[in-house]
Amino acid sequence: MLYSTVPAAEKRARFRAALDSGVLQRLPGAFNPLSARLIQEKGFEGVYISGAVIAADLGLPDIGFTTLTEVATRGGQISRMTDLPTLIDADTGFGEPMNVARTVQELENAGVAGLHIEDQVNPKRCGHLDGKAVVDADTAVKRIKAAVDARRDPNLLVMARTDVRGVEGLGAAIDRAKQLVDAGADALFPEAMASLEEFEAMRAAIDVPILANMTEFGKSELFTNKQLADVGVNLVIYPVSLLRIAMGAAERGLDRLVDEGSLKGEVAGMQTRARLYELLDYEAYNAFDTSLFNFDVPTAR
Numbered sequence: 001m002l003y004s005t006v007p008a009a010e011k012r013a014r015f016r017a018a019l020d021s022g023v024l025q026r027l028p029g030a031f032n033p034l035s036a037r038l039i040q041e042k043g044f045e046g047v048y049i050s051g052a053v054i055a056a057d058l059g060l061p062d063i064g065f066t067t068l069t070e071v072a073t074r075g076g077q078i079s080r081m082t083d084l085p086t087l088i089d090a091d092t093g094f095g096e097p098m099n100v101a102r103t104v105q106e107l108e109n110a111g112v113a114g115l116h117i118e119d120q121v122n123p124k125r126c127g128h129l130d131g132k133a134v135v136d137a138d139t140a141v142k143r144i145k146a147a148v149d150a151r152r153d154p155n156l157l158v159m160a161r162t163d164v165r166g167v168e169g170l171g172a173a174i175d176r177a178k179q180l181v182d183a184g185a186d187a188l189f190p191e192a193m194a195s196l197e198e199f200e201a202m203r204a205a206i207d208v209p210i211l212a213n214m215t216e217f218g219k220s221e222l223f224t225n226k227q228l229a230d231v232g233v234n235l236v237i238y239p240v241s242l243l244r245i246a247m248g249a250a251e252r253g254l255d256r257l258v259d260e261g262s263l264k265g266e267v268a269g270m271q272t273r274a275r276l277y278e279l280l281d282y283e284a285y286n287a288f289d290t291s292l293f294n295f296d297v298p299t300a301r
């Protein structure tokens, strides 16, 4: 009830240990706090908090409109709903290296287990689109150094994301990755990798955990967990997938309502009231007041 009782420091320590375990960590993106509970219940190892989803949720394109306050607030709302570690998208760090330092402290306060900072210029864009641009190595390194120096919990995972692959190719991306790891990055997010061989080459070049971004409609094929584990990938994110699934279902439902004048035909595919209450742990709130859950809930699933 109310929810996670696991302190952020403990989640971070567990995340570090899990990344060392050799087991692929699967992090679906929570599109709201409630979906983070679903992710935990289904047995995933962590929860991703996507910048693209936070922006889309606000009806904005993912080009750097969201503020640190909005992202940290959402990070806190989602992190408090799960015992799992959360990894949050800190975009370019919301400004200059000095701003990156503040970003890290605010996200740390929000209770996330890790965050990633990317080397795109502002305004940034989705890493799987053409026409993006990256900052020079010196600026990218400064962002990571500022992040590492600013954290107060040494277990807060500072992940460097490089977008160089889509701009200058794999060789340049590997060079950039090495510089970011030398700057103190605990893990690496090589964006828009084109093949398993590219992940393999990145794996051979650096010795920190590597993330694969299995975003749909992007530059990477949707590899299986086994394919990714076999080439030495340590974490995989499905950043926007649950939002896409939910919005797809919402659109189909609305079309049916227009066509049929009722949602009767949709009910079988809906989450039931019973299941929603189960996820909310509704019954547990009787601990405060036993009159709260004194009714029958239809159990049909």
Ligand SMILES: C[C@](O)(C(=O)O)[C@H](CC(=O)O)C(=O)O
Residues within 6 Å of the ligand: 049, 050, 051, 052, 053, 062, 089, 125, 126, 127, 128, 213, 215, 216, 218, 239, 240
């Ligand atoms: C991972 C990502 O940064 C995100 O914000 O979720 C996006 C995802 C997407 O737009 O598909 C990205 O730049 O890859």
Ligand SMILES: [Mg+2]
Residues within 6 Å of the ligand: 050, 051, 052, 062, 089, 091
């Ligand atoms: Mg993003």
